Amino acid sequence: MHIDILSAVPDLLSSPFSHSIMKRAQQRGLLEVQTHNLRNWAINKHAQIDDYQFGGGAGMVIMPEPLANAIDALQQTRTYDEIIFLTPDGKRFEQADANQLSLAQNLLLICGHYKGIDERIRQTYVTREISIGDYVLSGGELAAAVLVDAIGRLIPGVLNDETSALTDSFQDDMLAPPVYTRPATWRELEVPEVLLCGDPKKVDAWRMEQSIARTQARRPDLWDKHETES
Numbered sequence: 001m002h003i004d005i006l007s008a009v010p011d012l013l014s015s016p017f018s019h020s021i022m023k024r025a026q027q028r029g030l031l032e033v034q035t036h037n038l039r040n041w042a043i044n045k046h047a048q049i050d051d052y053q054f055g056g057g058a059g060m061v062i063m064p065e066p067l068a069n070a071i072d073a074l075q076q077t078r079t080y081d082e083i084i085f086l087t088p089d090g091k092r093f094e095q096a097d098a099n100q101l102s103l104a105q106n107l108l109l110i111c112g113h114y115k116g117i118d119e120r121i122r123q124t125y126v127t128r129e130i131s132i133g134d135y136v137l138s139g140g141e142l143a144a145a146v147l148v149d150a151i152g153r154l155i156p157g158v159l160n161d162e163t164s165a166l167t168d169s170f171q172d173d174m175l176a177p178p179v180y181t182r183p184a185t186w187r188e189l190e191v192p193e194v195l196l197c198g199d200p201k202k203v204d205a206w207r208m209e210q211s212i213a214r215t216q217a218r219r220p221d222l223w224d225k226h227e228t229e230s
Contacts, residue, residue, distance in 0.1 A: 001155055002032045002078065002106045005144050006070050008049060008062065008113040010035040016145035025158040033148060038062070041069040050114050059115030067110065067121045074108060083108045083127050086140030086147070087116065090129030093147065097130070101147075102154035109147065111140030173226035175219060177210035 005013060013035045016022065025031035039047040043065050050060040071083065081104035091097075101107065110117065110126065122129070132143045153159060180191045194206045215223045 001030070001102075001104065001152070003034070003109065003148055003151075004074055004080075004107070005033065005035045005109045005111065005141075005148075006038055006067070006074075007035055007111040007139070007141055007144070008038045009139060009141060010037045012139070012141040013145060017148065021153055021158060022149060025152050025155065028157060030155050030157050031152050033152075036070065036074070038066055038070055041066045041073070053115060057115075061115050062113060062117040064118040064121050067117060068124070071108070071110075071121075071125050078106045080106045080108045080127075083110065083125050084147070085110045085112065085117070085122060085126045085129045086132070086143040087112055087129050088131050088134070088136050090131040092134070093130050093132050093150070095150075098147075098150040098154060102151045107151075109140075109144045111144050113139040173215075173222050173229065174211050175215045175222065177207040177214065 007013060017026065017033050022031070022033070026033065038049050042049050043063065048063075049066045050062050053059065053061045074080075082101065084107060086109060110121075130143075130147065132146050137143060180195060184191045184196065192206065194202055197203070212223075215226070
């Protein structure tokens, strides 16, 4: 998978993809992430990419021409399955979206900044708008990092144990059950005996019970969704 990211401050994205699972995914040739400085397509020698908004009001807006020039240039090298704008008013990102996007070959992510981007870019180029939650960040860079991580870990071969992603929270609209590791007794707290019994069927049944109970208690909205779809 190849992911291009357009950003006004690309240095914010240097760390998230340089460590842990995302680093290994790139080293294995399974994921390629390239960040592009929007100022490379600025309209003048001052590297201007933003201007005041029509109608007045606080906050600058990223101009359409730099973004259009950048997108046009990138589209000369590849065809994108989706051009995604990270924005608070987009669809809330869920595990099902990550699952779907992990099947893509090429994605282009646009990071908003300042007050946002000119609406005409959204109308002309953007195929999907995504929000990672009901709050506002300084820019779309952190949201882009979240998106790439959620998608990238689902690519076959990225995780050492590919079944791990299938048992994550939100797969099948359920929360994951509690997990334990050594020692079996820690500060007088015991690991549930069933996890030590060596019977996979009993362990699976216990985990399912715990997953159901945790989802019902903590995310009744997810449980209702699970019941509706099952």
